[in-house]
Amino acid sequence: MSKTVGIPKGLLYYDFYPMWKTFFEGVGAKVVVSQDTNKKILDEGVKNCVEDACLPVKTYVGHVINLKEKNVDYIFIPRIVSVERKKYLCSKFLGLPDFIKSLIGDLPPIIDIEINYYKNNDEFTQKEFIKVGRMFGKTEDQSLKAYFEATHQQKKFESLLKKGLTNLEALKVWEGKNLVKEESNYDLKIAVIAHPYDIMDEYISMGIIEKLKNMGAQVYTMEMLERDLILEGASMLSKEMFWNYERDILGAGLYFLKQKNVDGVIMVSAFGCGPNSMTEELLERIFKREKEVPFMLITIDEHSGEDGIMTRLEAFTDLLRFNKKAVMV
Amino acid sequence: MKITYPHMGSLNMILKTMFEGIGVEVIDPPPSTNKTLTLGVRNSHEFACLPFKINVGNFIEALDRGADTIIMLGGIGPCRFGYYGQVQREILKDLGYDFKMIIVDPPHGRLIDFLKELASHFPNVDGKTALKSFVFAVKKMIAADKLEKFLLKLRAHEDNPGVTTKIYEEYIKKLEKAQDGKEVDKIVSEAMKKIKENANVRRKIQLKVALVGEIYMLLEPFTNMDISKSLNELGVEVTKTEYLSDYLINSAFKLPQRMEFKKNARGYLERDIGGHGLNTVANTVKYAKLKYDGVIHILPFTCTPEIVAQGIIAKVSRDYNIPVMSLVYDENTGQAGYQTRLEAFVDLLYRKRLDVVV
Numbered sequence A: 001m002s003k004t005v006g007i008p009k010g011l012l013y014y015d016f017y018p019m020w021k022t023f024f025e026g027v028g029a030k031v032v033v034s035q036d037t038n039k040k041i042l043d044e045g046v047k048n049c050v051e052d053a054c055l056p057v058k059t060y061v062g063h064v065i066n067l068k069e070k071n072v073d074y075i076f077i078p079r080i081v082s083v084e085r086k087k088y089l090c091s092k093f094l095g096l097p098d099f100i101k102s103l104i105g106d107l108p109p110i111i112d113i114e115i116n117y118y119k120n121n122d123e124f125t126q127k128e129f130i131k132v133g134r135m136f137g138k139t140e141d142q143s144l145k146a147y148f149e150a151t152h153q154q155k156k157f158e159s160l161l162k163k164g165l166t167n168l169e170a171l172k173v174w175e176g177k178n179l180v181k182e183e184s185n186y187d188l189k190i191a192v193i194a195h196p197y198d199i200m201d202e203y204i205s206m207g208i209i210e211k212l213k214n215m216g217a218q219v220y221t222m223e224m225l226e227r228d229l230i231l232e233g234a235s236m237l238s239k240e241m242f243w244n245y246e247r248d249i250l251g252a253g254l255y256f257l258k259q260k261n262v263d264g265v266i267m268v269s270a271f272g273c274g275p276n277s278m279t280e281e282l283l284e285r286i287f288k289r290e291k292e293v294p295f296m297l298i299t300i301d302e303h304s305g306e307d308g309i310m311t312r313l314e315a316f317t318d319l320l321r322f323n324k325k326a327v328m329v
Numbered sequence B: 001m002k003i004t005y006p007h008m009g010s011l012n013m014i015l016k017t018m019f020e021g022i023g024v025e026v027i028d029p030p031p032s033t034n035k036t037l038t039l040g041v042r043n044s045h046e047f048a049c050l051p052f053k054i055n056v057g058n059f060i061e062a063l064d065r066g067a068d069t070i071i072m073l074g075g076i077g078p079c080r081f082g083y084y085g086q087v088q089r090e091i092l093k094d095l096g097y098d099f100k101m102i103i104v105d106p107p108h109g110r111l112i113d114f115l116k117e118l119a120s121h122f123p124n125v126d127g128k129t130a131l132k133s134f135v136f137a138v139k140k141m142i143a144a145d146k147l148e149k150f151l152l153k154l155r156a157h158e159d160n161p162g163v164t165t166k167i168y169e170e171y172i173k174k175l176e177k178a179q180d181g182k183e184v185d186k187i188v189s190e191a192m193k194k195i196k197e198n199a200n201v202r203r204k205i206q207l208k209v210a211l212v213g214e215i216y217m218l219l220e221p222f223t224n225m226d227i228s229k230s231l232n233e234l235g236v237e238v239t240k241t242e243y244l245s246d247y248l249i250n251s252a253f254k255l256p257q258r259m260e261f262k263k264n265a266r267g268y269l270e271r272d273i274g275g276h277g278l279n280t281v282a283n284t285v286k287y288a289k290l291k292y293d294g295v296i297h298i299l300p301f302t303c304t305p306e307i308v309a310q311g312i313i314a315k316v317s318r319d320y321n322i323p324v325m326s327l328v329y330d331e332n333t334g335q336a337g338y339q340t341r342l343e344a345f346v347d348l349l350y351r352k353r354l355d356v357v358v
């Protein structure tokens, strides 16, 4: 029987699941994903994590515990150092497997390979994946083949994003599921800028994206933007950010501000997020100075209430509609 | 040009000595106080880390005193410190200040590179003079750090409470004003002698605690509410694990130092994660092995590398059976509750030793 590998549904799951799943299946493993975030998962995460950690990391801890309870043979917790040349991820990703192993006892073996494209070559990361292949009795060639198929599937997934699907939608389509047909009578365009794990997890984000859609807003995320547009936005700053995701946040925000092709921008960040404290501060100041596009910040935490978010989203969409009318008159 | 910079332990002394040595006017940021903190907090993001907020407060106070140029360190990540300056500049701009900010991006993140790069912003200064004042500044810094290490041990034994701190402060001021190397040496040995004369208390159980954590928090007594002093006053000898002079010693020393961190952290944290997270884990292991009574970990709220370290050293604590306490600082860290926690921790360490004795 093939071995099972658990993939926690948190953090970069929303960005790299197609690649990881394809690879593991390619080397003969069976992939098990933790459940969608629910109260139990979040509570377990909060209970077992460091009190002041950010919400997404706490949630991730809950997902690891969920997989442990599912008795998988391995859990995949990669050490993601860099996914782009000369760019890093936040410190929490750099130490993630070590951190998780210290927090939770009696875990099954952790696959904690290092994903690191800082030096702009695939070679390092390939070798790491070959190591994984070896754990499943695969030769270097077999693992490489799985790796290339994985990157190919990843590209397919990413091209779905560029067609305007959110990460969640793109994951569904990639897995061959149908999307619920949307009525397209949107009268507002809103960019929601955030780490995908903050807005794609419908439980911790309290379904912000769905709520906006139901309020008649077409939603744009930064993953939908082509890379050169993000870089165009980011180039308005005197120094490029060294975290690729924060660079994307800044770049997307400034791009929308410059093009004015949306009615409003919402930035969502998680309670206790260090990197976002920098990007939020900058974006909020720049948007305020320019006064061209309305901007709103939403911080999600384990206590934020659904009502509060609803009220704020309603107020924001009302404001945008009011602005639109004012322009037309 | 009137230069200022944020408070950062004895780095101030270096910068001041250097700039004055090359004839540039310096406006020292006033000592950090609660007002500084309030100014910083009011103008920074809620989740900005404490050093960021205090920097902002320092800048505002120095600009109000007439500074027009800010020197700030940069960096290439992965810790947010490397982007501090970019964000702080915008905050100060929005407050209406007119100033120039020189952000020095050292290529390898080493202090020595920082100083070299800094020199390149002052092309008119003759290299020889600059080097001379730099070397002298480093000497002062090493002296100041040496004196502090001595203080943190001996103050736990002082006969008359408060006297040691007074002596120390008096001599640090003298050190700042010292004009040459000989004078520096004299000041240090005199200070040590005086401190020693007032340190005769001996106890049956002598506790030793290592302070680990985020470097800024460790370097700045205001920010950590002078935790070393509080511990010394509870009769505890303190070893602080981060000193700037340790990072200034030439690069031949850097590599073995990093290897040592990696070696000590092995099995707990397998790589550098930005900031000083790796050092925190390595030092906790190191002092656990050295049979210290306890480790206190200090970190600012939302500090990403130290939060990772916090989770990990809790495991080190269990594995080595050494009490470890993480103290998370933010602008609301109240003196009262905080002091109680320190006392409870020290109490725990005493009881642990008593159990062993009995």
Ligand code: SF4
Residues within 6 Å of the ligand: A054, A055, A056, A057, A090, A091, A092, A093, A195, A270, A272, A273, A274, A275, A276, B304
């Ligand atoms: S970027 Fe923010 S939310 Fe993401 S892991 Fe780091 S601190 Fe947490």
Ligand code: SF4
Residues within 6 Å of the ligand: A274, B049, B050, B051, B079, B080, B081, B214, B216, B274, B275, B276, B300, B302, B303, B304, B305, B306
């Ligand atoms: S190490 Fe921590 S406190 Fe220091 S700059 Fe980085 S995140 Fe902030």
